[in-house]
Amino acid sequence: MYQLLRRILFLFPPEWVHYFSMNSLKLLCSVDIIRRMLASCFRPKGNFQYSIFNLQFSNTIGLGAGFDKNAKYLRELETLGFGFVEIGTVTPLPQPGNDKPRLFRLPKDKALINRMGFNNDGVKVIAKRLKDWKEKKSSSRLPTPDYRLIIGGNIGKNKITPNDEAWKDYEICFKELHPYVDYFVVNVSSPNTPGLRELQEKESLRKILSHLQTLNKEQTISKPLLLKISPDLTTQQLDDIIDLTLEIKLDGIVATNTTISRDELSQESGVRSRESGGLSGKPLQKKSTEIVKYISEKTNGRIPVIASGGIFTAEDAKEKFDAGASLVQVWTGFIYEGPRIVKDICKGL
Numbered sequence: 005m006y007q008l009l010r011r012i013l014f015l016f017p018p019e020w021v022h023y024f025s026m027n028s029l030k031l032l033c034s035v036d037i038i039r040r041m042l043a044s045c046f047r048p049k050g051n052f053q054y055s056i057f058n059l060q061f062s063n064t065i066g067l068g069a070g071f072d073k074n075a076k077y078l079r080e081l082e083t084l085g086f087g088f089v090e091i092g093t094v095t096p097l098p099q100p101g102n103d104k105p106r107l108f109r110l111p112k113d114k115a116l117i118n119r120m121g122f123n124n125d126g127v128k129v130i131a132k133r134l135k136d137w138k139e140k141k142s143s144s145r146l147p148t149p150d151y152r153l154i155i156g157g158n159i160g161k162n163k164i165t166p167n168d169e170a171w172k173d174y175e176i177c178f179k180e181l182h183p184y185v186d187y188f189v190v191n192v193s194s195p196n197t198p199g200l201r202e203l204q205e206k207e208s209l210r211k212i213l214s215h216l217q218t219l220n221k222e223q224t225i226s227k228p229l230l231l232k233i234s235p236d237l238t239t240q241q242l243d244d245i246i247d248l249t250l251e252i253k254l255d256g257i258v259a260t261n262t263t264i265s266r267d268e269l270s271q272e273s274g275v276r277s278r279e280s281g282g283l284s285g286k287p288l289q290k291k292s293t294e295i296v297k298y299i300s301e302k303t304n305g306r307i308p309v310i311a312s313g314g315i316f317t318a319e320d321a322k323e324k325f326d327a328g329a330s331l332v333q334v335w336t337g338f339i340y341e342g343p344r345i346v347k348d349i350c351k352g353l
Contacts, residue, residue, distance in 0.1 A: 006342030047085035048350035057228035063087035068333035069158035085346040092158030098126030112272040119281030134184035157185035187228035193261040228255035235260035256308035285336035289314020300328025318352025
């Protein structure tokens with residue numbers, strides 16, 4: 005059924021389809037009986053609970069950052085069965101992102117290219133939205149014992165903020181979101197904000213992450229702090245990040261963000277493959293898995309990893325878990341596989 009619907013949706017611009025689809029789902033979920041019917045269809049059946057970071061996840065399948073940038077669709081994503089959703093990337097000030105078009109499909113490769121540029125409503129608006137969600141959630145929960153949706157906050161810097169002041173942007177986002185998210189992910193690896201990836205260098209990272217860890221320890225309840233990394237790091241850069249993660253006792257790594265490489269694309273992708281931006285989907289699967297495995301083996305499993313990159317099926321998820329991942333995130337796979345993706349992956353694990 006979804007394959008037919010996807011063929012129709014793929015006739016329209018990707019970004020328009022994204023908002024049309026999610027707003028349509030939002031409308032359906034506003035009717036309680038329909039939302040419960042959808043939950044019955046799409047939420048995994050059985051016990052898939054998993055504990056890590058002192059958090060209880062209803063299942064190990066999450067939605068990566070960039071899909072629900074502004075925390076507008078948490079109820080709808082909960083209805084579809086996701087164990088956790090990473091909102092953002094959130095920046096201190098609202099920003100429109102890069103010029104459109106900025107999202108491109110490569111169906112032959114089951115891939116996407118995006119150059120969104122951290123478009124979001126700004127941290128204050130998003131924090132208010134999360135506050136409202138938290139307050140309303142208890143009265144609108146689904147009739148299941150595992151309804152709790154874990155929320156991650158993916159934070160970044162504004163485009164206009166110079167790199168030597170980036171730590172201030174991360175501090176602002178951390179403080180504003182701290183009461184409302186369950187864990188944080190520091191994003192220094194998007195290829196779509198000029199100069200951002202330079203912050204992955206060891207000393208730049210140390211300044212940001214050490215400061216956030218200090219802030220975290222000052223809170224009544226500290227929140228897990230993770231780092232999202234690029235798949236395009238050299239081995240030396242990856243080793244530096246692993247050493248720093250262990251040194252300042254980060255809670256984990258998200259591996260990986262999108263890639264600027266086009267090496268794994270087929271010739272059939274044509275002109276779209278030459279668009280600038282980050283590539284996600286199947287072409288990233290192998291490289292992402294290799295990095296997850298490298299981190300796991302290098303640290304003997306001491307650094308928990310949330311794996312992201314090319315996950316479409318239960319077999320893809322198993323590959324990441326076998327490589328050492330604790331949790332997995334989908335994004336492009338959700339676009340290509342549809343609303344049953346969480347249920348199908350859980351069923352196949």
